[in-house]
Structure formats: structure tokens, C-alpha cells
Amino acid sequence: MKVLIATQPFAGHINPTTPLAHALTRRGHTVTWLTSPSHAHLITPIPNVHFLPSPASLAAHDSVPLKPDEGTSGLASVVSTLRRLFLDRIPDQVAAYQEVVSEFAADVLVVDLTAYGANCFRDLTGIPYATLGINPLVTFDPECPPWGTGWRPPTTFLGRWVNALAHAVAGWLLYPKLTAVLNGHRAELGLPPLPGSGFYDTTRSDLLHIMPTTPAFEFPRAFYPSVKFVGPLLPLFEDEAVPAWWDEMLAHPREKVVHVTQGTYATDAANLIGPTLSALRDRDDLLVIVTTPDAEKVLPAGSLPSNARVASFVPHAKLLPHVGAMVTNAGYGGVLAALSCGVPMVCAGRSEDKADVSSRVAWSGAGIDLGTDAPGERALRDAVGRVLGEDKYRRAAERVRDDFARHDGPNEAVDALEEIVARCRR
Numbered sequence: 001m002k003v004l005i006a007t008q009p010f011a012g013h014i015n016p017t018t019p020l021a022h023a024l025t026r027r028g029h030t031v032t033w034l035t036s037p038s039h040a041h042l043i044t045p046i047p048n049v050h051f052l053p054s055p056a057s058l059a060a061h062d063s064v065p066l067k068p069d070e071g072t073s074g075l076a077s078v079v080s081t082l083r084r085l086f087l088d089r090i091p092d093q094v095a096a097y098q099e100v101v102s103e104f105a106a107d108v109l110v111v112d113l114t115a116y117g118a119n120c121f122r123d124l125t126g127i128p129y130a131t132l133g134i135n136p137l138v139t140f141d142p143e144c145p146p147w148g149t150g151w152r153p154p155t156t157f158l159g160r161w162v163n164a165l166a167h168a169v170a171g172w173l174l175y176p177k178l179t180a181v182l183n184g185h186r187a188e189l190g191l192p193p194l195p196g197s198g199f200y201d202t203t204r205s206d207l208l209h210i211m212p213t214t215p216a217f218e219f220p221r222a223f224y225p226s227v228k229f230v231g232p233l234l235p236l237f238e239d240e241a242v243p244a245w246w247d248e249m250l251a252h253p254r255e256k257v258v259h260v261t262q263g264t265y266a267t268d269a270a271n272l273i274g275p276t277l278s279a280l281r282d283r284d285d286l287l288v289i290v291t292t293p294d295a296e297k298v299l300p301a302g303s304l305p306s307n308a309r310v311a312s313f314v315p316h317a318k319l320l321p322h323v324g325a326m327v328t329n330a331g332y333g334g335v336l337a338a339l340s341c342g343v344p345m346v347c348a349g350r351s352e353d354k355a356d357v358s359s360r361v362a363w364s365g366a367g368i369d370l371g372t373d374a375p376g377e378r379a380l381r382d383a384v385g386r387v388l389g390e391d392k393y394r395r396a397a398e399r400v401r402d403d404f405a406r407h408d409g410p411n412e413a414v415d416a417l418e419e420i421v422a423r424c425r426r
Contacts, residue, residue, distance in 0.1 A: 131205040152219075261290070328347055
């Protein structure tokens with residue numbers, strides 16, 4: 001089987017795809033991976049994966065500022081931001097995919113769910129595609145809160161009615177405008193238009209949508225047949241050198257080690273890292289481990305509380321087995337990594353998909369959702385104290401961990417890909 005992987009140029013989209021690529025090559029399949037040259041370092045270490053840098057036309061989109069068109073506000077600004085980030089890439093995505101398959105006869109295309117060109121490419125070429133869920137699964141079911149709200153599943157008829165109404169409003173006001181942009185690109189490619197929900201529908205392949213989690217960490221509802229829960233797809237990492245404080249952390253009781261992270265995207269330390277360090281500075285019993293890009297510049301040693309230790313990067317798979325609680329802005333990959341190790345969390349995130357991730361942490365019982373991305377020191381201090389002091393959070397995180405452990409995410413994803421390719425060949 002020949003597999004073309006194409007991912008958006010964001011670490012959170014690439015990282016969960018690395019174990020899938022590795023599992024494919026171990027199984028004897030041929031893999032070519034197309035993405036931004038700035039992320040080659042995440043891909044080239046994977047044995048037998050051929051890395052292709054995005055052509056200049058597609059890579060040029062990477063420098064487009066994530067902001068709305070000038071002079072727009074309200075709904076128009078939301079539409080223009082999403083258009084600039086995702087839909088404007090479609091013509092160059094399709095052209096790049098076509099150029100690759102002219103020399104690499106791919107049997108299937110694998111993309112993250114924000115690659116809108118994949119659906120157009122399938123309709124043009126007949127080559128099937130699968131999508132990888134890099135954020136929580138949101139559907140139009142009344143049992144599922146709308147995207148970005150951070151609501152929890154309804155428990156009453158009224159709650160389901162509110163969800164249904166909110167979905168209907170989005171389907172009336174937002175999605176048709178975005179689908180109109182999508183259909184404009186489809187028309188230029190000679191493809192027929194999609195219905196008003198097309199913008200949302202094409203985030204999931206109707207053949208296979210791979211979810212790197214299990215129903216233990218997803219709101220209950222009837223799932224589409226194409227949705228396949230495979231369990232976590234945890235990033236591959238090399239056995240890098242450990243920070244100078246590593247042995248000190250290993251000697252500290254796990255239940256007294258707190259990890260603080262804002263992931264790789266929304267990394268302004270003033271939002272969460274700084275307030276958490278201040279909130280816990282008087283907890284001499286705790287060791288507070290901070291990871292953030294350019295840590296030594298962002299958090300110079302002289303500015304740190306005595307109980308804090310920092311590093312620019314430590315792989316979660318190496319760090320989290322020694323952590324008692326994690327304070328996070330709720331990036332999906334980091335949260336899944338924490339749950340894989342049974343680590344309870346304090347979540348403070350509202351941007352992108354972070355409100356939806358936070359609500360699932362709270363719903364599962366594996367942590368506390370502070371409901372803001374700018375928490376105060378008192379709220380953080382109290383929440384960390386509760387997560388460390390009340391066993392119910394740890395037990396819930398361990399329950400999810402045990403459910404995750406029943407799966408082999410990379411190999412189950414490969415099984416699913418082999419199945420759809422075999423089905424399409426019949």
C-alpha cells in the first residue's frame with residue numbers, strides 16, 4: 001500500500017501523525033509525507049518515511065497572519081479568519097497532491113481534518129482519503145454541544161433542545177458562508193457544489209475518520225460509521241538528554257510534582273505559566289516543572305520561584321509518568337498524553353478547540369475546567385490543591401488511562417487504512 005500523508009504546518013497536527021507513519025512503514029507500506037519544510041525535523045527521523053517539502057505556493061500560506069481581513073468584525077471576521085487559515089490553501093493543496101501522485105501512485109491520502117483540499121482531490125482523482133482528528137469530535141447531534149462553547153453534554157430535554165438550536169443557528173449563519181467559499185474553489189476545479197454544511201462535513205472523511213482517543217474521553221452519542229476510535233497516537237521522540245534537574249524530580253514524590261505547559265501554539269507565559277508559578281511559589285512541598293519554547297529566555301533563572309524548574313522541551317512520554325498533576329491550557333495532544341499516564345489536570349483554555357477539550361476533562365472527572373484562559377492565582381492555587389488532594393481526580397484519570405491501554409492506536413489506525421483501501425479496490 002502506498003500512502004501519501006499531508007499535514008498542515010503545525011506541530012499539533014504533525015505530532016499525532018508520526019506514530020501512524022512509523023506503524024505503516026513497520027507493516028511494509030510505502031509512505032511519502034508532504035508538509036512544510038520548517039517541520040522536517042519532526043518527520044525525517046522516522047525510518048523509511050520519505051519527506052517532501054511543500055512547494056513554495058503552498059508553503060507561502062504558512063506566513064499569512066492568523067487574523068481577520070481588515071475592516072471586518074463580528075461574524076465576518078470569524079469567516080475571514082477561517083478562510084485565510086484553511087480555505088485559501090485549497091487550490092495549492094490540490095495542485096501539490098496532484099504533483100506528488102503524478103510520480104507516487106498513492107493508494108490513499110491521509111490528512112489532518114483541516115486539509116480541505118483532500119475532499120476536492122478525492123472528487124477529482126478518485127483516490128480515497130482518511131482524516132485524522134486532531135481535536136475533539138463535534139457533531140450536529142443534540143447530545144453534543146456546539147464547537148467552541150466548552151459546554152458539557154446535556155442531561156435534560158431542555159439541554160438537548162438548546163444544543164439543537166445552537167447547531168441550527170451555526171448551520172444558518174456561519175457554515176453556509178464558509179461553504180460558499182469552499183464551493184468557489186470547487187467550481188474553479190470543475191467540481192459540483194456541496195450543500196450548506198459542506199464546510200463542516202468535509203472535516204471528516206466519509207470513508208475513515210481516525211480519532212486518537214476512546215469513548216471514555218468523548219461525549220456519548222451515536223457516532224458516524226466512518227469514525228474509528230483507535231486510542232492515543234502519542235508522538236515519537238528520540239531519547240534526548242534530560243535537564244539538569246531530572247534526578248531531583250525523580251527523587252521527589254510523584255504526587256508532589258506539578259507540570260505546567262501551554263503546548264506549542266499559544267505560548268505567552270503571562271497567560272498561564274506565570275500565574276501558576278506565582279500561585280504555587282509558597283508551596284515548598286511541590287516541585288513545579290515548566291516546559292515552554294525558549295524557556296531560558298522566557299523564564300530566566302533569576303526570576304523563578306525556588307520550587308520551579310524549567311526546560312524548553314521534555315517529551316511528555318518521558319516526563320508525565322513522574323508527574324502528579326498537570327496545569328495546561330488544554331491542547332488536545334498534551335491532554336491525551338497526560339491521560340495516557342493517568343495524570344489529572346487543571347485546564348485553563350478557551351481559544352481554538354481548548355474550551356471543548358477542557359469540558360471533556362471535567363466531564364470525564366479527570367480534572368478541573370477553570371472556564372477561562374486567564375485564571376487568577378487564587379483559582380489556580382485552589383484547583384491544584386483539589387486535584388492533588390482529592391483522589392477522585394486521579395482515579396478518573398487512571399480509568400481513562402486503563403481504557404486507552406486496551407488499544408494500540410498506531411496499529412489499529414493502520415488496520416483501518418488497509419480496510420478502506422481494500423474496500424475501494426473491489
